[in-house]
Amino acid sequence: MVSGTPERVVSVDLGGSAGDGMPGNGKNTQRNTYLGIKNYDILEKKLLLLGDEAVALGALHAGIAGDYAYPGTPSTEITEYIQASAPARRAGIRGDWCVNEKTAMEAALGVSYVGRRALVCMKHVGLNVAADAFINSAMTGTHGGLVVVAADDPSMHSSQNEQDSRFYGRFAFVPLFEPSSQQEAYDMVRAGFELSESVRLPVLLRITTRMAHSRAVVTTAPPAPGPAALSFSEDRARWVLLPVNARRRYGELLSAQDDLELRAETSPYNALIPGTNRKGVIACGIAYNYVTEAFGGAPDRNVLKISQYPLPRKLIRRMVESCGEVLVLEDGQPFVEEQLRGLLDGGGKIRGRLTGEVPRVGELTPDNVRAALGLPSAEVNAPSGNVVPRPPALCAGCGHRDVYEILNEVLRDYPDARVFSDIGCYTLGALPPFRAIDSCVDMGASITMAKGAADAGLHPSVAVIGDSTFTHSGITGLLDAVNSRANVTVIISDNLTTAMTGGQDSAGTGRIEAICAGVGVEPEHVRTVVPLPRNHDEIRRVIREEIDYPGVSVVIPRRECIQTLKRKR
Amino acid sequence: MHTDAKEKTMKKDIILSGVGGQGILSIAAVIGEAALAAGLHIKQAEVHGMSQRGGDVHSDLRISSEPVHSDLIARGGADLIISLEPMEALRYLPWLAKDGWVVANRAPFVNIPNYPDHGALLAELRALPRAIVLDVERAAAEAGVARAANIVLLGAASAVLELDYGALRLAVGKVFGRKGDAVVKMNLKALEIDRGAAERI
Structure with a gap:
């Protein structure tokens, strides 16, 4: 279920000192010595982290051999955090700025090929650049765990479009995580590596600006042992995408989908929370926070929280069949709403961005979510008549x-x-x-x-x-x-x-x-x-x-x- | 979630605003650190990227004894706006609660050709029911801590924040500790300068 907010902060560290949270030696002890850190109390560690930093720390704790990236808002701080980690540097864990997202994706696939874990990070439009490698990494499959982070930017705070990376997850037939909290971001990266190695596919982690660039307390779990030893997959042919091999692999990829969906049905990150009326809300990723906020922590509606894809059809069917109307709240494009409505509209029961309850463009906010839920909004001061826009500009002296x-x-x-x-x-x-x-x-x-x-x-x-x-x-x-x-x-x-x-x-x-x-x-x-x-x-x-x-x-x-x-x- | 019954319920939704590069994130870091030390829940949404190039920037900082869900503050929900620039304080009026406070720097940051009349901005700020407007750059310079003007503003907001002043001092030490004792001392001095500003209203 949903990760709770920690009750008390035992020790606190502002971001940027990733060193304190580095992996343990794999022994089941609370007191740990690893990479030169003595008496590191892993079970008590709570850190105030940006979503990006939570992703980075999750990857370090999952025992990655390297992180490969090209800078792009809002993904940049992931790799900066790994680069700032002195213990990671001492252990030879790479945090590389690559020439572009495609070269980063391919380098990470190479790490995976030899049986070690790798993280790749980029902004949403970077995934366009990496798409050739990304789509085909699902065709070859992976060996060592491979997690690809795409940081979307709905509202285009620092981007030229607001494309939704969840489409890429479906397009490539890979599992996708979409955290609702910084804690989930940390947990999901670790779960993502496990899942990747279990199903032998890359896992896409989709975050958005408000997740990437918001801080909250994250409780860390005992780190995995450091990077694995080199190993190779027994199936050599799957890495050579000649048509004869590609046809076989495509069949395998498609037949893996039922299993991926089953995993989403039973995922701890997807949950159907019953309400007290016949209204339903499907809340994807951080939309869940706005819904919870709108109801002061206790929604009266049936809420289906979705943070792991492919879409769990059974959970969705249960929710839709038990509700008179279902509002879909998702940051970015109407990815879930469109699938639920289908070409023939589904009888108008599914509401969201396409039906006007939620604005068609722009990120979700506490305000537009309240409005979509039909809740009254607070009395609000009028905007100041004196305020003018202050656009960014080239620095003086640039x-x-x-x-x-x-x-x-x-x-x-x-x-x-x-x-x-x-x-x-x-x-x-x-x-x-x-x-x-x-x-x-x-x-x-x-x-x-x-x-x-x-x-x-x-x-x-x-x-x-x-x-x-x-x-x-x-x-x-x-x-x-x-x-x-x-x-x-x-x-x-x-x-x-x-x-x-x-x-x-x-x-x-x-x-x-x-x-x-x-x-x-x-x-x-x-x-x-x-x-x-x-x-x-x-x-x-x-x-x-x-x-x-x-x-x-x-x-x-x-x-x-x-x-x-x-x-x- | 929060089980310590002895503690009274508290919630402060704070908008920090200014112009890219002015130092709102240092203020956020100190408040966040003090809130965490007090065992409070916290979420803080920041602005990175393009707008940091001299554009308007803001951060939504939410601290509470109860779990915080949304990363963003709803319109009409901010208990406090702390702004390093007068026009940037007014930009967030629709987010300010009817009984909310504004603590703002008086000195304008003029990097656009159509910057509004300074007098009109100050008049609008002073007309608000709960506003503290002071020239933190001048106050900091006069006290010999010119580089810590942002922390002077935090000091002026400290009474409204309802965080223990001693905890704020400790947080200053923690946030600036890596930069050495001299920087910590400078910021502690800055924190003190306008600490009584709220009482004077």
Whole structure:
């Protein structure tokens, strides 16, 4: 059932000191010595953790050999927590920032192949990038436990869409967990590794922003022994997805679904809580908290809490048959509601986002859940008439500011110019005072869209991309541009870090020119400049020259991110 | 869930607000630490990511003797808004309970061209039934603890918080302890400066 909130805090630790909670030696003793931590009282440990940190600690306590990730809000703090854990570092447990989510997913699958446990973390749109590897990891199956974390961002606080990763779970035919509390996040990661090894499939853990970035007390359980020894699956053929093997594996994957559903029916994370009337609520993930809150801890309705998928059909049927009306509350897209209603509407008994009880877009809140439940709302102060929006902006002193100021000046002489940009701090160049970019679509799209536009006759066709986004997904596009001799000017605004997510390592630092040259850009058209006011004249000249050059050119304005610079001081 | 019958029931739903980088999360950490030491339940939703780049940021901090379910505070439910910036205090008025408190810094953080008239913001704040408005940056600078202006604001809110002042001091020690004794002392001094602000209303 639902994990309770701990009654008393025995010892408290704010996040970031993962070291205190590291795995024990597997002996059944309360006092433990492991990885240099003496007398670690594992049964008494309670920590105040972000949902992300609870995921990280759960993985460390499950005995992972490594965590592989690309930074993306709201998933970033998982890997940062593992990286900050001194005992994990001493034990050689990896916490790697990879080039992108696909390489991270594949590295983790490699760890699984040799019989050890691995965690992969990304934001929801990162799962699009990793999708090829992710979907096919269900086809090969796993050996060592493999848990994939997708952090969704309903309401698009820091994202370009609000896609719901539960669709990916169903698409790939893998089990999926969706925690309702930080405690469940911790427990589910550990249960996820067990389940993964039991069914030989990757397990998807779906969290949302309010879970990832909210703190609560988590009680830890005795840690598993450290990473397992190397081992290999006896079935070598399943890892080679030739059609002959893939057809067999697909059959096996499909026939495993009944078992996965049975596990969801009996899961401790799914529960049917009877009410006192004939109204029903299906509450997925954190929706359960809002429902409990709305009723002051004791709902009068029948509540079906769902935190483990595939959907438990029997539980749902029992609930729907015993209720006159069922409201589906889920953060993100109407994934469950659509399945329950089906194409033919199911007689209007199922209510939710599609019927207007809950807003069609945006995250759940205590307020829209109360309204959907038909409960009265509190008397509320009117919004202040004095308050105006305060959008985020590029920091004072940021090198991207110099780049956009100069680019705007230069492009005034080219009325047809368009600037294709990308995902990062520099996307803020779309806002006043710069209004300097014309697109932001997905990681790496700047270079390839500029190439396409140039192919179609646009000149100047300019791309603006950051260093980390360039190595994530820009290099392949640059190779396309070189191979077709596209007339594009690519500006790689290099601040030596992955800045938007808080300053993680950038995969190509120190090698951007070499990468461009290696891809085939003429070395004399790879131009590096320092974006400082005293260099503006020079940079203007360089950009003009490269726009006028009819081929692929790269300009690299390079200056360290002002935020990472401040932190060093 | 909570079985200690000797303890009286308490609940404080607090919205912390400001501009990205001003230090609301340090305030949240100190309150959270003190609440945990008191055996209270806690949930604290934070804002990370894009809005930290100079945009408006807020954190919902919920502490209670009873289990806390929702990570977010409902409209009309906040007992207290603690804001490091006057306009950012007013942004959350729809979340403030009718008898809720506002403890806000007087000094504006102007990083947008259309920042509203400062006088109008202060007038609106002062018209609220329970508001404490003070210039914590100036108070901190005058006391020689300029870097701890956010903790001056926390001190001003301490009477409203209904947390033991000694527990808040211990929490300051725990939160800033890693940065050394000098930083702890500076923040303890900052906590003290406007501690009596609520009584003066």
